[in-house]
Amino acid sequence: MTTLIDRRSPSRSPSNGPSRRSILGIMGATGALMISGLAVINPREAWGLEVTTLKPETMRTLIVMARDVYPHDKLADRFYAVAMKPYETGAASDPALKALVEEGVITLDTLAKARHGMPYADVGWEEQRVAILREIEESAFFQKVRGGLVVSLYNQEEVWPVFGYEGSSADKGGYIDRGFSDISWL
Amino acid sequence: MTAPFDLNDDSVVVIVGSGAGGGTLGTELALKGVKVVILEAGKRHNMEDFVNNEWDSFAQLAWTDMRTTSGSWRVHKNFPNLPAWIVKSVGGSTVHWAGASLRFQEHEFKTRTTYGDLDGANLLDWPITLAELEPYYAKAEDKMGVTRTNGIPGLPGNNNFKVFEAGAKKIGYTEVSTGRMAINSQPRHDRGSCQQIGFCFQGCKSGAKWSTLIAEIPRGEDTGNLEVRPESMVLKIEHDASGKATGVVYVDKDGKTQRQKARIVAVAGNSIESPRLLLNSASNMFPDGLANSSGQVGRNYMRHMTGSVYGVFEKPVHMYRGTTMAGIVRDEAPLNTKRGFVGGYEMETLSLGLPFMAAFLDPGGWGRSFTSAMDGYVNMAGLWIVGEDMPQETNRVTLNAAVKDKNGMPVANVHFDDHPNDIAMRNHAYKQGSAMYESVGAVRTMPTPPYPSTHNLGTNRMSEKPRDGVVNKHGQTHDVPNLFVSDGSQFTTGGAENPTLTIVALAIRQADFIAGEMSKNSI
Numbered sequence: 143m144t145t146l147i148d149r150r151s152p153s154r155s156p157s158n159g160p161s162r163r164s165i166l167g168i169m170g171a172t173g174a175l176m177i178s179g180l181a182v183i184n185p186r187e188a189w190g191l192e193v194t195t196l197k198p199e200t201m202r203t204l205i206v207m208a209r210d211v212y213p214h215d216k217l218a219d220r221f222y223a224v225a226m227k228p229y230e231t232g233a234a235s236d237p238a239l240k241a242l243v244e245e246g247v248i249t250l251d252t253l254a255k256a257r258h259g260m261p262y263a264d265v266g267w268e269e270q271r272v273a274i275l276r277e278i279e280e281s282a283f284f285q286k287v288r289g290g291l292v293v294s295l296y297n298q299e300e301v302w303p304v305f306g307y308e309g310s311s312a313d314k315g316g317y318i319d320r321g322f323s324d325i326s327w328l
Numbered sequence: 329m330t331a332p333f334d335l336n337d338d339s340v341v342v343i344v345g346s347g348a349g350g351g352t353l354g355t356e357l358a359l360k361g362v363k364v365v366i367l368e369a370g371k372r373h374n375m376e377d378f379v380n381n382e383w384d385s386f387a388q389l390a391w392t393d394m395r396t397t398s399g400s401w402r403v404h405k406n407f408p409n410l411p412a413w414i415v416k417s418v419g420g421s422t423v424h425w426a427g428a429s430l431r432f433q434e435h436e437f438k439t440r441t442t443y444g445d446l447d448g449a450n451l452l453d454w455p456i457t458l459a460e461l462e463p464y465y466a467k468a469e470d471k472m473g474v475t476r477t478n479g480i481p482g483l484p485g486n487n488n489f490k491v492f493e494a495g496a497k498k499i500g501y502t503e504v505s506t507g508r509m510a511i512n513s514q515p516r517h518d519r520g521s522c523q524q525i526g527f528c529f530q531g532c533k534s535g536a537k538w539s540t541l542i543a544e545i546p547r548g549e550d551t552g553n554l555e556v557r558p559e560s561m562v563l564k565i566e567h568d569a570s571g572k573a574t575g576v577v578y579v580d581k582d583g584k585t586q587r588q589k590a591r592i593v594a595v596a597g598n599s600i601e602s603p604r605l606l607l608n609s610a611s612n613m614f615p616d617g618l619a620n621s622s623g624q625v626g627r628n629y630m631r632h633m634t635g636s637v638y639g640v641f642e643k644p645v646h647m648y649r650g651t652t653m654a655g656i657v658r659d660e661a662p663l664n665t666k667r668g669f670v671g672g673y674e675m676e677t678l679s680l681g682l683p684f685m686a687a688f689l690d691p692g693g694w695g696r697s698f699t700s701a702m703d704g705y706v707n708m709a710g711l712w713i714v715g716e717d718m719p720q721e722t723n724r725v726t727l728n729a730a731v732k733d734k735n736g737m738p739v740a741n742v743h744f745d746d747h748p749n750d751i752a753m754r755n756h757a758y759k760q761g762s763a764m765y766e767s768v769g770a771v772r773t774m775p776t777p778p779y780p781s782t783h784n785l786g787t788n789r790m791s792e793k794p795r796d797g798v799v800n801k802h803g804q805t806h807d808v809p810n811l812f813v814s815d816g817s818q819f820t821t822g823g824a825e826n827p828t829l830t831i832v833a834l835a836i837r838q839a840d841f842i843a844g845e846m847s848k849n850s851i
Contacts, residue, residue: 211694214703270696279694288694296686296702297383301783306706307648307682312533316523317486324652325487327643328494328768 174219175202186221191223195234196243199261203247204229204287206263210271210289212295214304221301225294225324239286246283250274333555335588341842342576342590343345344562344605347420348831349815350596351540352558352796354670355548356839363553365588366437366545367560368580369597370416370545373423375542382684385530389423391416395600396728401744402777406691407662410740412631413695413780418558421598421782423531423826426653427538428676429474430825431465434458435663436671436716439821441665443670448747449718450628455792455801456819464833472510472832473517482506483513483522486650488677491641491709496657496675500803503658507676510538510828511651519543526679560586565593565609565618565735565811573618579735586807588614592842592851594715596814599784600631603817604740605796606788619805619813624797626726626766628719628789629742630822631781633671633750635713636678637758638689639765640704640772647679647709655711660760661805662825669752672824673715675761680710682819688779688803701774711766713757714783718747735761741813756781783827788817802841803834810851814838 144314174186182202183190208222233240244271250262253274258265265271295301302309311317333340341357343350346368356362370391379385390413396752397404398413404411435442437454437732445451469477474728476482483506485493496504511528512521522536535542548554559581566587568574575589595602603626607617617625655677662672680688682705690698723745727738746754760774791797794806803818814835816827823830 179840213696213699216703221558242620288692292686293383293683297683305682305702306644308646309681310447311527311649312378312380312523312525316525316534317649318522318524320649321484321646322524322526323484323490325490328490 170227175205176203182223184223187218187220189220189223191227193230193322196230199231200244200247201226203250203261203263204243206271207250207275208291208295209288210268210275211291213268216304217301221295221298223299225291228294242283242286246278246281246287249278249281249283253277329703331528333363335586335628337361337363338575338589338590339591341592342367342588342595343592343594343814344434344576345369345420345596345598345601345815346418346540346556347415347596348422348425348828349835350594351419351422351544351833352815353596354554355540355544355595356547356836357843358551358553360839361551361553362841362843363589364548364555364743366419366554366556367562367576368556368558369561369601370418370558372418372556372558373531373836375531375535377532378527378533379706380527380530380533381509382530382681385527389415389531390415391686393637394733396731396739396741397743398741399744401746402691403744403780407780410780412598412600412784413743413782414784417541418545418556419539422539423541424529424782425539425828426528426826427511427556427651428653428656428826429469429472429508429829430674432458432461432823432825432830433662436821436823439671440754446670446718446749447652448720449749450721451719452791452796452820455790460739461830461833461837464837465488465829466739467725467836468829468832470709471836472521472543472829473512474829475507475509475511475513476505477508481513483509483511483651483654485655486524486651487645488647488679488709490654491639491645491768492655492657492677492764493835494713495768496696497761498767501657501659502663505656506654507656508649509654511654512536517543522651526648526650526652528652561735562597562605563608563735565605567611567613567618567808568646571808572612573808590824591846592810592812594812594814597787598815599787599817600725600740600742602813602815603787604727608729608737614807616807619798619807619811621807622791622795622797624704624789624791626787627721628786629723629725629744629784630717630719630786630819631744632783632785632822633715633717633753633757634778635758636710636776637713637761637765638708638710638774638776639762639770640701640774641709641770644706645709646706648681652679653677653712657764660757667756669749669756671716671753673713673753673757673828674762674824675757676712676714678710678712689776690775691777701772702770709770711761711764713754713761714824714826715753715757716822717750719786719789719821720745720747763801783816783822785816785819785822785827788813790820803838804841812838812842
């Protein structure tokens with residue numbers, strides 16, 4: 143999580159953030175994800191993610207898309223943000239990747255505007271956004287995002303406890319004294 | 329006492345690969361006083377270096393050099409450049425294997441006779457019988473410390489096993505246990521007992537699991553007769569004008585091309601790299617590849633009929649805790665054609681950590697159906713099905729001339745289509761596995777498609793007649809008397825059982841044969 147900016151830190155005081163009016167102005171149904179300058183921020187979870195290579199709107203859309211691809215209601219937005227951050231770093235050294243991502247998001251927004259009159263990230267229901275994703279699921283953009291996300295989301299150690307997975311075990315002596323056969327409901 | 333042998337020493341046996349076949353053969357020969365150089369493409373890791381993290385371990389151990397795929401198998405769509413999940417490291421795939429150690433059944437050495445002429449299947453009887461291999465199975469079980477043999481108790485059952493066992497018994501299965509495992513249930517042969525770590529696939533960090541890396545190769549090295557050269561990728565086997573192998577060309581750890589002379593060459597690079605090496609060794613004398621007068625090199629690629637079933641329950645299982653594969657149902661292993669297919673299958677406990685579950689549960693899958701299954705992770709139990717698949721001539725490892733590796737050699741393409749018998753067997757197993765879990769309260773069961781292959785077999789198969797296969801009953805190639813194949817690519821057919829025990833038994837037997845022939849000066 144160190145790569146995300148903690149909004150509570152002094153250098154990122156709330157006064158530098160968006161005004162209440164601008165927040166309300168850009169809040170879509172995806173709720174907590176907003177744009178402030180060059181950052182995507184989530185005040186409720188108290189983090190921000192600065193981008194310099196990708197457009198902030200692009201990163202916001204990617205994070206919304208990530209949740210739509212692998213929706214877990216028990217996971218906070220920050221896990222999806224961490225999972226998508228590699229596109230910002232990757233795009234900086236890979237113009238082809240940058241183009242793939244920016245153009246992919248333009249496609250999503252174009253489809254969303256045609257159907258719902260608003261950008262993808264602002265479309266209200268997951269089902270409506272997923273219908274748009276189904277249209278592009280064979281595209282290189284979607285395949286790239288999904289294929290990367292299945293690793294970058296589920297391989298976060300911070301995510302594991304949410305699913306009840308305990309990770310590394312040899313360093314704790316294995317499970318021989320830690321419940322390898324403790325099932326009691328059978 | 330590691331023995332460094334000279335590149336020009338033409339008295340050595342050169343073995344390509346250090347896994348179940350190569351590592352065992354090299355050690356057995358060294359113990360008999362034969363000088364051996366093992367050339368291993370991967371690095372040497374010690375068990376302290378293994379990582380309890382699935383993706384990090386995959387990066388450390390897996391063979392990820394470029395390969396291509398074709399055919400109707402789903403692996404081609406979802407993992408087009410990863411046909412197999414096997415290891416590039418000293419110890420080969422014995423570092424990664426789960427430890428299940430089962431003998432073949434008698435009829436599985438005689439499938440052509442037993443199953444008859446099955447449309448599309450290139451069935452052939454092995455040139456050896458169970459009776460001939462039994463003494464070597466016994467030696468292998470003792471060497472590997474297989475539980476439920478040699479007076480060694482079975483492993484204790486973990487949570488995943490308890491669910492599996494309860495379900496199996498509920499639907500009437502009787503052959504249910506924690507199986508025959510080459511994982512110490514008590515200290516044996518200077519190795520400790522299983523600590524129920526749960527990362528068997530990532531390299532055992534306690535040393536309880538047998539591998540050639542920790543249990544064989546060091547014994548061979550102690551004799552002074554065995555040298556293992558890691559990071560040595562063999563490109564080509566060379567021969568003289570009489571058609572005898574003279575040595576191998578390889579690229580060493582510094583990227584330099586070397587030539588190691590040899591009295592005998594044994595190929596043990598697993599069923600994709602071994603045929604690739606023989607095909608890449610084509611010459612004017614052997615234009616279709618070395619040892620390929622039958623045209624069978626690379627053909628009859630088998631990967632076992634596999635698949636998994638995961639059941640989601642109302643309460644936690646924590647399936648990932650403890651030995652990954654200590655659990656088996658054997659009731660479906662015998663031949664019973666009333667089920668609508670020939671051959672049989674085993675069901676064995678299996679678990680994946682959260683990262684690999686996401687990658688393999690439904691490759692390419694996404695959306696709520698997928699994520700609601702993942703949400704049930706802690707309440708999941710899992711099993712793997714492994715059964716006999718049919719050899720088919722068209723299932724095949726070939727050279728892909730359009731794609732070269734970093735040494736400029738054509739990479740292997742792996743083509744695979746299921747035989748109708750494989751599909752019928754898989755559907756039966758999915759149904760039985762699901763029934764087991766449903767009988768003890770699963771609220772959802774998930775038939776999961778085969779992973780990239782872990783059991784790669786048959787691409788240099790044994791045959792009595794030279795026209796039917798690549799090697800004879802000793803693994804000696806029909807065409808080149810001092811060239812051997814020592815891995816699972818020798819398998820004439822695959823059986824229903826996990827192959828490692830049979831590979832080790834064949835390697836012990838082959839070591840006896842090679843040492844005998846050398847002392848007679850016949851090779």
